[in-house]
Amino acid sequence: MDTRFPFVDWFRNASPYINAHRGRTFVILVEGEAMASGRGEQLVQDLALLHTLGVRLVVVFGIRPQVHEALTRAGVAPTRHDGRWVADGLVMAHVEQVAAHQRLWLEARLSLGLPSTPLHGVELTVVSGNLVMAKPLGVRDGVDYDHSGEVRRVRGAAIEGLLDKGSLVVLPPLGFSSTGEVFDLDAAEVAQQAAVALNADKLILLGESEGLRDASGTLLRQLTPAEAEPRVEQAEAGSELARHLQAACLAARQGVARTHLLSWHNHDALLGELFTRDGVGTMITQHRYEQLRPAELGDVAGLLELLEPLERRGMLVARSRERLEHEIDDYVVIERDGMVIGCAALHVFADSGIAELACVAVHQSYRGGERGERLLEALERRAAQQRVNALFVLTTHTAHWFVEHGFHTASLAELPPLKRDTYNHARKSKVLIKSLPG
Incomplete structure (x- = not known):
């Protein structure tokens, strides 16, 4: 028993x-x-x-x-x-x-x-x-x-x-x-x-x-x-x-x-x-006991722990430790008393004026506190600093949340060529785009 x-x-x-x-x-x-x-x-x-x-x-x-x-x-x-x-x-x-x-x-x-x-x-x-x-x-x-x-x-x-x-x-x-x-x-x-x-x-x-x-x-x-x-x-x-x-x-x-x-x-x-x-x-x-800040290499273990349940449920594409380490400068995290409880990444496509908002995740115990909004706002500010005109996101589960925050449905043709060519048709992710103020 x-x-x-x-x-x-x-x-x-x-x-x-x-x-x-x-x-x-x-x-x-x-x-x-x-x-x-x-x-x-x-x-x-x-x-x-x-x-x-x-x-x-x-x-x-x-x-x-x-x-x-x-x-x-x-x-x-x-x-x-x-x-x-x-x-x-x-x-x-x-x-x-x-x-x-x-x-x-x-x-x-x-x-x-x-x-x-x-x-x-x-x-x-x-x-x-x-x-x-x-x-x-x-x-x-x-x-x-x-x-x-x-x-x-x-x-x-x-x-x-x-x-x-x-x-x-x-x-x-x-x-x-x-x-x-x-x-x-x-x-x-x-x-x-x-x-x-x-x-x-x-x-x-x-x-x-x-x-x-x-x-x-x-x-x-x-x-x-x-x-x-x-x-x-x-x-x-x-x-x-x-x-x-x-x-x-x-x-x-x-x-x-x-x-x-x-x-x-x-x-x-x-x-x-x-x-x-x-x-x-x-x-x-x-x-600050809880702070939003740029990610560091020391956060990779916390990121893996945060993302693994969402990857297992098919909500996010699996990311290896090596990939996270390579792209760590693209991430921001929310840290609470030493624990990574939220993250998001901004992948900028050079010379295209567009960037991907990726890997938006908040620990299940800390949802409902507008942390997703804080992550989005932080990356929108980062995008503006890098003269990005628009953000796009690929999502299978949370399209409604992005629509509520100014994104609209788009087609594959509107994505940068590199992202369009690597699109995973098996996942059937929805494409959403948001224009940023000039």
Whole structure:
């Protein structure tokens, strides 16, 4: 009997990411709301799993709801200004107490190794300390913020040394000054500054929202800092969204390769973002996660993998590795996180003013996102640069798509002589032509 285990297929698909993440440095912010909601246990297990897979982890934790609850119980109503509370002596006493309690809780859970737990057999060394230096916010708009502060610097070399020894580093939202004072910090700023100081590969911000959405409610998978920054201005001052967005954009502009906005409400968010190609949240990066570019020789293996299913179904003419290598300069590809998911070629017939649009293909998992249109537009621009007056295409399955994009049915007589002479009559491909602006 053939017993199928879906997990096995997922594990196979995740294996490239397991290898890619090993030895990388991730800074992960877990907001206090996640711990307050009871999600802490599973998040700790996910963090431990990442550590055992060789990820160098720095975990920053927030404490806002816990401090708010402690202040409410004590009958303390802190002064708030511009999204921050003023941490006077009374407020700061509760901040320190809550931060110490949360740190101890995390360390205890990361030490759990009973046989009935997911951490059985795993020994983690968790380290915290005076790793973040701070300075006071001072007096702003006439308000003295007292012990509310901002990050002066993160002791990157010290943290690197701890990570090199295999430790998991935990950073509370507190900072220390050279005068021996303790300051209340924004956890998102601590995470952002730590990621920059460590030149981290990823900054991951776990909050209420699963990411950013467009006007229609569709989740935006990827944005550049320039695209995301206007939303910081639109968000309420001091809100989690404003703090996370600002941290993500600053980190991306300061060299952190990828920043991720995820929701702790989704139990699979952290692992789903890291071990699947499409992820589950919004990523902010200076570098395009998916890009259309000229093909290179290194893309040939990916092209063969993309085209083989379509060739097997008779939708495309089979192309050998040698042919692809010879014609590679004619191709453009869409690359998504290292995988070729689309391609098209422009074969120009010299002195004829006409070119063939060939091998237009998009991976079956990524159709419907106007990638075919992007490929066509890119090659039309290339054709115009080479003074091509018209494009033709030979197709057996997708004539309607080309007609929708400005092609019309033509005859063999309209093809260049070389293409006309090599036409495969057995395939009975339809000939379509599109005139280009002069």
